[in-house]
Amino acid sequence: MTVTHTSSPRVALICGPYLSGKSTLLEAMLSEAGSLQRHNPETLALADNSPEARAHEMSTEMNIASTDYLGEPWTFIDCPGLIELQQETRSAATIADIAVVVCEPDPGKSTALTATLQILDEADVPHLLFINKFDKEEVSARHMLETFQAVSRRPLVLREIPIREHGKVIGHVDLVSERAFRWEEGKPSSLLALPEVIQDREEEARTTLFESLADFDDDLLEKLLEDVIPSNDDIYSNLSKNLSSNLVVPVLFGSATHGNGIRRLMKALRHEAPDITTTNLRLAVGSTDGPVVRVFKTVNAGHAGKISIGRVLTGTLKDGDTLNGQRAAGMSKIFGPKMERLATAEAGDVIGFGKLDGVITGDRVTGDGKLISDNMAAPTPPPFALAIRTENRGDDVKLPDNLQKILDEDLSLSAAFDERTGEFILYGQGDMHLRLALEKLKNRSGLTVNATVPTVAYRETLRKTVEKRVRHKKQSGGHGEFGEVLLRVSPRKRGEGFIFSDKIHGGVVPKQYIPAVEAGVIDAMREGPLGFPLVDLEVVLTDGKFHAVDSSEMAFRKAGSQAIREAIAESGTVLLEPINNVGIVIPNEHTPRIQKLVSGRRGQILGFDTCAHRQGWDEVSCQIPAAEMQDMIQELRSATMGVGSYESSFDHLQQLSADETRKIVAT
Numbered sequence: 001m002t003v004t005h006t007s008s009p010r011v012a013l014i015c016g017p018y019l020s021g022k023s024t025l026l027e028a029m030l031s032e033a034g035s036l037q038r039h040n041p042e043t044l045a046l047a048d049n050s051p052e053a054r055a056h057e058m059s060t061e062m063n064i065a066s067t068d069y070l071g072e073p074w075t076f077i078d079c080p081g082l083i084e085l086q087q088e089t090r091s092a093a094t095i096a097d098i099a100v101v102v103c104e105p106d107p108g109k110s111t112a113l114t115a116t117l118q119i120l121d122e123a124d125v126p127h128l129l130f131i132n133k134f135d136k137e138e139v140s141a142r143h144m145l146e147t148f149q150a151v152s153r154r155p156l157v158l159r160e161i162p163i164r165e166h167g168k169v170i171g172h173v174d175l176v177s178e179r180a181f182r183w184e185e186g187k188p189s190s191l192l193a194l195p196e197v198i199q200d201r202e203e204e205a206r207t208t209l210f211e212s213l214a215d216f217d218d219d220l221l222e223k224l225l226e227d228v229i230p231s232n233d234d235i236y237s238n239l240s241k242n243l244s245s246n247l248v249v250p251v252l253f254g255s256a257t258h259g260n261g262i263r264r265l266m267k268a269l270r271h272e273a274p275d276i277t278t279t280n281l282r283l284a285v286g287s288t289d290g291p292v293v294r295v296f297k298t299v300n301a302g303h304a305g306k307i308s309i310g311r312v313l314t315g316t317l318k319d320g321d322t323l324n325g326q327r328a329a330g331m332s333k334i335f336g337p338k339m340e341r342l343a344t345a346e347a348g349d350v351i352g353f354g355k356l357d358g359v360i361t362g363d364r365v366t367g368d369g370k371l372i373s374d375n376m377a378a379p380t381p382p383p384f385a386l387a388i389r390t391e392n393r394g395d396d397v398k399l400p401d402n403l404q405k406i407l408d409e410d411l412s413l414s415a416a417f418d419e420r421t422g423e424f425i426l427y428g429q430g431d432m433h434l435r436l437a438l439e440k441l442k443n444r445s446g447l448t449v450n451a452t453v454p455t456v457a458y459r460e461t462l463r464k465t466v467e468k469r470v471r472h473k474k475q476s477g478g479h480g481e482f483g484e485v486l487l488r489v490s491p492r493k494r495g496e497g498f499i500f501s502d503k504i505h506g507g508v509v510p511k512q513y514i515p516a517v518e519a520g521v522i523d524a525m526r527e528g529p530l531g532f533p534l535v536d537l538e539v540v541l542t543d544g545k546f547h548a549v550d551s552s553e554m555a556f557r558k559a560g561s562q563a564i565r566e567a568i569a570e571s572g573t574v575l576l577e578p579i580n581n582v583g584i585v586i587p588n589e590h591t592p593r594i595q596k597l598v599s600g601r602r603g604q605i606l607g608f609d610t611c612a613h614r615q616g617w618d619e620v621s622c623q624i625p626a627a628e629m630q631d632m633i634q635e636l637r638s639a640t641m642g643v644g645s646y647e648s649s650f651d652h653l654q655q656l657s658a659d660e661t662r663k664i665v666a667t
């Protein structure tokens with residue numbers, strides 16, 4: 001049986017934990033494909049070109065490179081590993097045919113894989129594991145496999161085993177072809193006779209590989225039971241079938257910096273990765289008359305203006321064709337920072353377009369003008385916030401447009417004005433995520449924006465009902481000022497808000513002055529004696545006096561303000577703090593740790609539930625004071641291997657004890 005190879009354009013996502021060597025691997029793969037010269041510093045600057053990526057020596061957004069490998073078209077998309085930047089992986093996963101999960105040969109870092117595997121599982125993307133940095137230490141592939149298996153839902157199957165000399169890995173044996181290779185620095189590996197010392201190990205690993213594949217194929221199982229050795233073609237076809245169906249995870253290893261194991265990896269991709277036909281089944285994209293393009297990235301940098309990057313899912317496109325009712329111009333192939341104009345694109349290709357109005361990342365645009373927003377890569381709700389303010393007030397007018405361009409590039413960022421505190425808040429996945437967004441803003445538009453921990457929206461309310469009569473009187477030549485009011489000020493229940501009414505009889509306060517009294521009361525409520533706005537009180541104007549000549553709206557406004565200030569001073573106030581409703585979503589093995597996290601933040605658990613849309617996950621409902629939540633995401637991530645998340649919203653105000661009040665007022 002021969003394996004049929006497809007040559008339609010395929011997309012491989014390169015993802016995995018922080019600093020595992022993904023961008024280095026991308027460059028090594030491109031150099032293997034002949035489209036980069038590894039030792040030419042100019043061409044090596046393909047990945048991580050943005051000023052932010054350079055400043056932090058890490059990937060801050062996806063690196064995309066389309067190229068040919070052995071006559072077949074490929075696009076490789078390397079995503080950042082930082083947990084706060086996982087929206088890039090989530091977004092690219094929706095269009096990828098396959099993912100290469102890159103990790104380090106360190107069992108201690110196996111948990112860092114969880115977040116990546118979760119994204120791939122949710123998007124149902126077939127993947128293989130590439131254990132990088134095999135040059136570094138004495139590592140055991142078998143031991144590694146056991147620890148990595150613990151975090152993978154699918155069976156990991158070792159495709160090759162290492163050959164060692166003096167404890168150092170010097171090459172590998174391919175378990176299907178049974179050929180041994182010696183790794184060479186910067187050159188293709190050379191063939192080697194299979195070392196005798198590893199023959200037993202090789203046989204054992206080969207049998208394990210066959211058995212793992214036979215779990216999904218009755219014919220293969222039968223052969224193994226009858227002690228018939230399956231043909232290599234049989235094994236290759238099973239590997240490719242099981243990988244396409246996302247049943248197994250083949251495991252390879254090597255070294256991106258030394259260029260070792262790269263050809264094996266690329267050949268595995270070439271022979272075993274599914275193509276756009278399989279991916280369309282996953283995306284439930286049926287055949288259509290015209291082209292369908294899924295946009296997975298939006299870039300607003302540089303002179304070109306907005307660029308939408310998408311994958312053609314079906315059909316073919318010519319530059320200038322209509323997409324979403326607009327002329328799709330400037331169609332280009334992407335190779336890192338370089339864009340090369342394209343006249344046509346076919347199903348499977350990844351392409352950049354010039355300005356497509358109204359199209360955002362995640363949209364499917366079609367030739368017949370339909371826009372489908374299927375939101376497949378919906379971001380996790382932002383668990384972190386900073387209040388932002390331009391350093392130079394004169395820049396305020398420039399902020400909204402320039403910030404919006406950054407937000408359009410990253411759906412896991414958002415911004416909103418908080419009416420309770422009067423602050424403009426930037427929301428995202430963590431401190432670093434927001435700092436990078438602000439750096440991007442500065443690098444692109446020159447705007448310096450300062451960020452601070454958002455103010456907690458504390459409030460005050462009265463302790464008891466008080467009545468206060470105040471006469472505001474001023475005689476200073478000409479017209480004087482006169483207004484007298486008697487106010488009854490009472491506390492209301494939490495959440496009932498502020499109401500004002502009057503019980504004036506006989507016109508002792510003329511009708512036209514009553515709204516001025518209310519305005520005066522509202523003026524004074526902006527800041528109570530503890531320094532916070534007042535809420536939940538009822539004010540009744542019960543009596544007053546006016547003067548035919550000297551009374552005015554201003555005089556009654558001042559009287560209203562003074563009366564309420566005096567009433568508040570006599571009653572005294574209590575401090576109220578905002579309490580949020582929080583829904584924490586975590587894999588259920590971590591649920592027991594949540595109690596401590598919540599109680600450590602003065603929170604209360606209201607209930608546990610299984611997550612309706614995620615098998616094996618729980619949702620813990622709780623209430624936590626807003627003041628305790630600023631850095632909660634860090635603790636939650638470290639308690640849940642980086643995958644826990646939460647959604648929160650304001651629920652109610654709650655009275656604080658005198659002790660707690662003192663602490664807050666003192667700061």
Ligand SMILES: Nc1nc2c(ncn2[C@@H]2O[C@H](COP(=O)(O)OP(=O)(O)OP(=O)(O)O)[C@@H](O)[C@H]2O)c(=O)[nH]1
Pocket residue numbers: 017018019020021022023024025057058059060079080081082132133134135136254255256257258
């Ligand atoms: N020893 C060794 N170091 C490597 C290898 N591959 C990458 N590195 C080093 O690991 C560090 C991180 O490499 P990157 O390629 O930037 O890692 P990354 O996974 O893209 O990082 P992020 O995208 O920021 O998550 C760099 O110092 C690389 O030189 C390898 O095969 N062996």
Ligand SMILES: [Mg+2]
Pocket residue numbers: 021022023024058059078079080081
């Ligand atoms: Mg990187």
